[in-house]
Amino acid sequence: MKPFDYVRAEDPAAARKAAATAGATFISGGTNLLDLMKLEVMAPDTLVDISRLPLDGIEDHEGGLRIGATVTNSDLAADMRVRRVYPILSRALLAGASGQLRNKATTGGNLLQRTRCPYFYDTDTPCNKRTPGEGCAALGGETRNHAILGTSDHCIALHPSDMAVAMRALGAQVEVEAADGTTKLHEMDDFYRLPGDTPHIETVLQPGDLITAVRLPAPQGDRQVYRKVRDRASYAFALVSVGAVIRMEQGRIAHAGVAFGGLGTKPWRDPEVDALLTGNAPSRELFDEAADTLLRGAKAQDGTEFKLPLARRVLRATLEEATQ
Amino acid sequence: MKITLTINKHAQTVDVDPRVSLLDALRGELGLTGSKKGCDHGQCGACTVLVNGRRINSCLSLAVMHDGDEVTTVEGLANGELSPLQAAFVEHDGFQCGFCTPGQLCSATGMLGELEDGWPSHASDSLEGGYELTEEELSERMSGNLCRCSCYPGINAAIRQAAEKDGAA
Incomplete structure (x- = not known):
């Protein structure tokens, strides 16, 4: 070091x-x-070191919750308000990492964790995210835990967070104190950047910006499901995960917030998928159409081709569970 | 940097480079070699210790960030005699080579506390509490500790026996 x-x-x-x-x-x-x-x-x-700053509280806030940046993943998953009102968030957190890691990892840090692309980790191979302009060894290399949505010719690295997927489905906001002391609120939808030709820049944060909290609005759906598929039963990153926040009214989907892990260069949510589902009665055809919409711009490598049918099946299963 | 840690109930001051992990401070500076360095990347759990009562990977934490903290290592689990969990590991032969055992013991001690506090896990059907240490719950809650000898049947039997004595299961 x-x-x-x-x-x-x-x-x-x-x-x-x-x-x-x-x-x-x-x-x-x-x-x-x-x-x-x-x-x-x-x-x-x-x-x-910000670990001892007073940012470790979970407070009721404007009908929702304000989660301090240094609240550990364990404390957040075990919080009774989260378990009862935002079960998708507890489920996503509990589906990630191990007991030891969840006891240490924090809310802000989880948002900012880096990709687990093996070429990013291997300093003997080129990586545009690690060294801008160097090239990408993942393109044409061994792929499995890589993105198929939001990729570019410069980077196909996957965002690995489960927690952030649940937060996107819930429509969370990231609260930031800027270097000049002002407070900024970023919608989760705008917080992450696509890699483009600058994959080393991952969020909208500026130097000195300190994440102080994540704000959750009152949930827009009471049916919340987080389904994660991975290579082993525990302690592994998602190959595909789907988080759904659904409200049903008279047999139709009145609200749909669906977010995806294991697919995107950032925690993924597609407004067209949500729009397609909203107002319609759940059906196999509708869910297939949602998958078509989600995957319309997907770019798979040889090693990630399997994610296309897998994403379709996991989306269908998640929506069936959430709407039944 | 000088830091003071309360390790196994004794306050100790050490002078460490900021780069030193808590694991290296325990093993190298303080001579507590019970905690093991397996992968050094948080994947195997052999370095697990309890900090302020919670299990963490000591390899993924800087010693300087723990100034003032209470640390319990495998050397501190026995209180004159083996803890019920340690005794159960002996009784059920919860090891072969023994390298992962300190981490298994510290992790299981922390895990049983989490269970007592009603924390849910990925294997829990409900998030409402009232969890029992089924095989599924046990495997999930201990998934951060690997045993290369694959002594999981003995490890799991030992943890379940300790949990029953503890009234946690």
Whole structure:
């Protein structure tokens, strides 16, 4: 691991100031960042420790919840309000990582975790995300845990989060304190950037921006399902996951918020899929049409071809469960 | 950097480089070699310790971030005599080579606490609580600890026996 300066921030303002310098990054749970630092995939000059800032509360907020950035994945999944009102979020969190990791990993860190593309991790192979302009070894290489939606000629790296998929389905907002102290709210739908020709830039965050919380609105659907398919029964990233927040009225889908993991370069949600489902009675044909819509722009590699039929089946199963 | 950790109920001050993981501080600086370095990437669970009562991978955490924390390692689980969980591992032969055992013991100790607190898991049918340590629940809740000798039947039997004695199952 390369040497770095360690700064423990006393308050959010001091944290933002310390992190506004070039080469600085925040650390809280560190479960992904330290792994990448050991491999020297990431080599920050300064680590600003925010783990002891008072950002670890879950509060009722405007009919919804405000989840502090350093709330651990365990505490969030076990919170009774989340379990009862936002079960999709508990389910998504519990489907990810291991007990030990969930005890350390935080809400803000989970949003910002990096891809697990093996070429991103292997510093002997080219990767545009790690070193801009270097090329992409995944294109034409071994693929499995890679994206088929939102890809570019420069990057097909998958966003690995389960939690963020549930938050997109719920229409969450990311609360950020900027370096100048102002508070900004980003819709989850606008928070992540597509790779394009700058895959190293993953979110709209600016240097010094500190995620302080994630805000959940009052749920728009009481039927919430998170279904995850992976290579082993536990402790593995999604090959395909679907999170659905559905409200039914008189046999028809009155609200649909459907988000996807394992498919996109960012946690995926397609407004056209939601629009297609809304107002219609659930049927096999409707769900197939939703899959057609979802996958209309999909670009699979040899190793990710299987995700096309798998996404269709997991979407169908999720929607059947959520609408029955 | 100088930090003070309360390890197995004793406060100890160590001077560590910021790069040193909690695992390396325990093993290298403090001579507590019970916690094992398996993968060093959070995948195997051999380094599991309890920090402020919660199980974590000590390989994926910086020692400097734990200044003031209470750490329990496998060396601190026995209190004069083996803990019920440790005794159950002996009784049910919950190991072969023993390398993963300290992590299994610390992880299971933390896991039983989580169960007592009513935390759900991926294997739980309901999110409302009242969980019992079925095979599915046990395998799911312990999935962060690998055993290369594949002694899972003995490990699981030991954990279930300890849970029953504990009244947690």
